[in-house]
Amino acid sequence: xxxxxxxxxxxxxxxxxxxxxxxxxxxxxxxxxxxxxxxxxxxxxxxxxxxxxxxxxxxxxxxxxxxxxxxxxxxxxxxxxxxxxxxxxxxxxxxxxxxxxxxxxxxxxxxxxxxxxxxxxxxxxxxxxxxxxxxxxxxxxxxxxxxxxxxxxxxxxxxxxxxxxxxxxxxxxxxxxxxxxxxxxxxxxxxxxxxxxxxxxxxxxxxxxxxxxxxxxxxxxxxxxxxxxxxxxxxxxxxxxxxxxxxxxxxxxxxxxxxxxxxxxxxxxxxxxxxxxxxxxxxxxxxxxxxxxxxxxxxxxxxxxxxxxxxxxxxxxxxxxxxxxxxxxxxxxxxxxxxxxxxxxxxxxxxxxxx
Numbered sequence: 007x008x009x010x011x012x013x014x015x016x017x018x019x020x021x022x023x024x025x026x027x028x029x030x031x032x033x034x035x036x037x038x039x040x041x042x043x044x045x046x047x048x049x050x051x052x053x054x055x056x057x058x059x060x061x062x063x064x065x066x067x068x069x070x071x072x073x074x075x076x077x078x079x080x081x082x083x084x085x086x087x088x089x090x091x092x093x094x095x096x097x098x099x100x101x102x103x104x105x106x107x108x109x110x111x112x113x114x115x116x117x118x119x120x121x122x123x124x125x126x127x128x129x130x131x132x133x134x135x136x137x138x139x140x141x142x143x144x145x146x147x148x149x150x151x152x153x154x155x156x157x158x159x160x161x162x163x164x165x166x167x168x169x170x171x172x173x174x175x176x177x178x179x180x181x182x183x184x185x186x187x188x189x190x191x192x193x194x195x196x197x198x199x200x201x202x203x204x205x206x207x208x209x210x211x212x213x214x215x216x217x218x219x220x221x222x223x224x225x226x227x228x229x230x231x232x233x234x235x236x237x238x239x240x241x242x243x244x245x246x247x248x249x250x251x252x253x254x255x256x257x258x259x260x261x262x263x264x265x266x267x268x269x270x271x272x273x274x275x276x277x278x279x280x281x282x283x284x285x286x287x288x289x290x291x292x293x294x295x296x297x298x299x300x301x302x303x304x305x306x307x308x309x310x311x312x313x314x315x316x317x318x319x320x321x322x323x324x325x326x327x328x329x330x331x332x333x334x335x336x337x338x339x340x341x342x343x344x345x346x347x348x349x350x351x352x353x354x355x356x357x358x359x360x361x
Contacts, residue, residue: 024160027130060166061087070131077129078212079165085122088169092120095171120170123218127260128162135159166210170219173209187233190284194244198331204247206240213239215246217258222247237286238277245276248327256323268320275324283328 015023057074058065060081066074074082083091096102096116105115134156141153166173183191199206205221214223222243230236249256249269256272259265 024130024132024158057082059083059087059163060091066131070133073131074129074163074165077165077167078210078214079167080211081166082129082131082163084161084163085128088164088171089121092116092169092171095120118170122164122169125218126164126168128164130160131163132158132160167212167214167216167223173207173223181227181230181233181236183233183236186284187237187286190237190286191233191240193284194240194331197333198244202247202253213243215243217246217250220247220250234286237284238281241280242273242277244331245273245280245324245327248276248330254323254326254330271320272323272327275321276327279324279328280331283332 057071057080060083065071066082093116096118097114099118101118102114102116104112106112136154137157138152138154141150195206198204199222203220206224207221208224209226210223211225211229212223213225215221216223222240224236224240224243227236230239246258246269248254249258249272256269257265258269259267
């Protein structure tokens with residue numbers, strides 16, 4: 007006699023599973039020290055505000071705002087919705103070929119896929135739907151034979167950064183930067199991003215590196231107070247990009263695991279080294295920046311309960327990433343020791359008559 011088929015989960019069991027999943031998600035973020043509201047840029051000045059569905063434009067509510075805040079994205083949709091948006095984008099860009107269906111009718115078939123990337127994990131959001139049930143207090147205590155009660159339901163969504171769609175075009179505004187800071191940005195684009203074919207996309211409220219599509223996403227420029235606030239963030243993501251398999255091939259892991267934490271540590275240490283090399287942390291800002299970085303590094307080490315050798319390994323990886331960006335090798339006699347006055351002037355913009 008065959009074993010009885012496993013019973014299908016009841017509605018209550020499915021609801022309990024979702025509630026537990028959300029609870030465990032928040033517990034993991036708190037244990038990691040994740041603070042979605044703590045960013046070195048002003049989210050209020052970004053092109054998007056509350057997390058919302060990109061198709062309906064309706065903002066998410068309640069606990070969903072917190073759930074989606076941890077992702078850094080602001081635009082969300084279902085798998086099918088992103089697929090349709092990607093199809094329209096490809097056709098608008100003339101990335102299609104003509105095909106014929108079984109009835110002989112021709113249609114445009116996209117040649118580039120812009121939907122949700124392979125391997126992406128959906129985010130669970132919850133909502134309440136009112137259902138009509140019999141009133142157990144009728145007729146003794148109530149005249150209403152039926153009442154409406156809320157039923158917890160859930161849905162799966164993906165953020166824009168999980169797709170291959172570019173960020174929407176927005177006016178990024180001007181950013182207050184010193185000549186040195188502008189020279190550093192110009193250096194990074196001319197000597198690294200452009201040479202490596204890494205696209206830097208400005209817009210939204212999140213800073214991240216997309217390893218599968220090899221691009222960097224940055225918040226709107228106007229959201230940063232100045233170049234000092236923007237550049238360390240850009241350098242952090244640049245260090246991440248050196249880990250791509252066609253460059254230094256580091257393990258990125260998945261959110262919350264040891265490989266992910268180690269990569270974050272490498273990026274933070276690498277950004278710190280670059281900031282020192284470029285000398286873009288003057289005076290009090292330097293002391294404050296180093297204290298913040300040391301606190302961040304210490305947090306990862308405590309959470310992972312690592313041995314002291316962990317930070318040495320991360321430091322070696324970070325230095326290798328910095329050398330890759332600067333195109334230097336250890337032991338070279340002509341290897342630059344810092345972004346000196348003579349070099350940064352090569353990337354500084356010419357003074358205007360107003361200056």
